[in-house]
Amino acid sequence: PSALLPPPDRICLTHLHFDHVAGLPGTLRRLADDAPGRTLEILGPPGSYDLVASHLRFVAPPDRRYIRDRVDMVVAELLSGGDAVRPARDGGPRRRALFPGPDGIWTAMEGDGARIRAAPVRHRPRVPTFGYVLEEGRRRAAVLSDNCGWGAAADEAFADADVMVNEATLGHGDAAGHRRRSPTGHSTAEMVAAGASRARPRVLVLTNFSAKLGGATFE
Ligand SMILES: [Zn+2]
Known part of the structure; x- marks a missing residue:
């Protein structure tokens, strides 16, 4: 505040x-x-x-x-x-x-022309992680933090957002190296672009740039 x-x-x-x-x-x-x-x-x-x-x-x-x-x-x-x-x-x-409803999406709040939904995204094993879709009137924002992708239910929820906020923690080379040792649970800019090409937001905001995660991949 x-x-x-x-x-x-x-x-x-x-x-x-x-x-x-x-x-x-x-x-x-x-x-x-x-x-x-x-x-x-x-x-x-x-x-x-x-x-x-x-x-x-x-x-x-x-x-x-x-x-x-x-x-x-x-x-x-x-x-x-x-x-x-x-x-x-x-x-x-x-x-x-x-x-969740039958579509695999949680409706957390609905009323007064606004709605908040939560969609499951992938991050780390045994760490349930969500992205949120915030709607007011015709405006829609999809806000994600740590993730390395999502499935069909979330694709549907994130579609046609005015703004999508997503993390691009990893450089391309980081991701390749980490994939060999252990998955990081984070995204490269390429992975974010792939998700955005399905969701087709009007504006895509990248966050969470990071120095290399190194060996510590629990965040
Ligand atoms: Zn995390």
């Missing part, structure tokens, strides 16, 4: 790698200052509830109470058929379970 942006109603987590969620405690604390009394929904993959609950335990008790008193928090997890629906913890955030 800042003076330039209104406080958010929702935070969409693409996956739970540390470098993508480490800022949550500070963000929640700041929201308690900036937007007291609001409901904040945090969307994310299975495990998001435990992550948010443990982040709240991680902050010092006075701050924890301050956040709890001022931010009405709901964590909505994007579950699949076999996942158990678990109750909220005593004194913890509220909890929702969302399941």
